[in-house]
Amino acid sequence: KAGVTQTPRYLIKTRGQQVTLSCSPISGHRSVSWYQQTPGQGLQFLFEYFSETQRNKGNFPGRFSGRQFSNSRSEMNVSTLELGDSALYLCASSARPNTGELFFGEGSRLTVL
Amino acid sequence: DQQVKQNSPSLSVQEGRISILNCDYTNSMFDYFLWYKKYPAEGPTFLISISSIKDKNEDGRFTVFLNKSAKHLSLHIVPSQPGDSAVYFCAASARTGNQFYFGTGTSLTVIP
Numbered sequence: 001k002a003g004v005t006q007t008p009r010y011l012i013k014t015r016g017q018q019v020t021l022s023c024s025p026i027s028g029h030r031s032v033s034w035y036q037q038t039p040g041q042g043l044q045f046l047f048e049y050f051s052e053t054q055r056n057k058g059n060f061p062g063r064f065s066g067r068q069f070s071n072s073r074s075e076m077n078v079s080t081l082e083l084g085d086s087a088l089y090l091c092a093s094s095a096r097p098n099t100g101e102l103f104f105g106e107g108s109r110l111t112v113l
Numbered sequence: 114d115q116q117v118k119q120n121s122p123s124l125s126v127q128e129g130r131i132s133i134l135n136c137d138y139t140n141s142m143f144d145y146f147l148w149y150k151k152y153p154a155e156g157p158t159f160l161i162s163i164s165s166i167k168d169k170n171e172d173g174r175f176t177v178f179l180n181k182s183a184k185h186l187s188l189h190i191v192p193s194q195p196g197d198s199a200v201y202f203c204a205a206s207a208r209t210g211n212q213f214y215f216g217t218g219t220s221l222t223v224i225p
């Protein structure tokens with residue numbers, strides 16, 4: 001069974017640009033969550049999608065957005081990039097919300113110059 | 114506002130001894146707790162969980178203890194092995210969805 005796949009794995013952008021990250025969940029999983037990991041901050045919750053609907057959103061500015069498609073694949077977008085957006089962005093999937101166990105992808109490492 | 118705290122950034126333990134990783138939380142609504150292990154360049158992998166209706170859960174060498182009155186949980190690894198060297202995150206949820214609150218992690222080094 002294939003795991004959670006995130007693309008791209010690494011990317012470099014400059015301030016002011018925008019970026020789109022993609023996540024393919026485990027087959028059959030319909031819930032996708034996104035987290036930002038920065039040194040010293042642990043994993044910070046961005047948002048969660050289930051059946052194409054955003055169920056929860058973390059405390060991030062509106063520059064961070066996401067969506068989920070009918071095949072459960074998800075994308076997140078960050079517009080007007082800032083230096084502080086440099087982080088590892090992790091996607092996690094689960095069969096449904098409230099199951100607890102999240103299966104994480106390897107992450108997309110974003111560097112903003 | 115860090116609702117889940119891991120106050121020890123790092124821990125070193127000799128192979129074969131017990132590793133104890135600690136985690137504190139502030140939100141009394143949290144009722145489900147998990148531990149994840151993360152190797153460099155990989156995503157976190159689920160290790161063990163505990164519901165607030167229990168105070169202990171075991172899975173092989175891993176045991177998680179929950180003290181609700183102290184809002185504290187700990188992960189015990191016995192015996193510790195070099196392959197256990199990784200960053201360990203605790204996470205908590207109020208079951209309103211998959212919004213888990215993660216600690217900042219503890220880097221465990223098991224010395225052969």
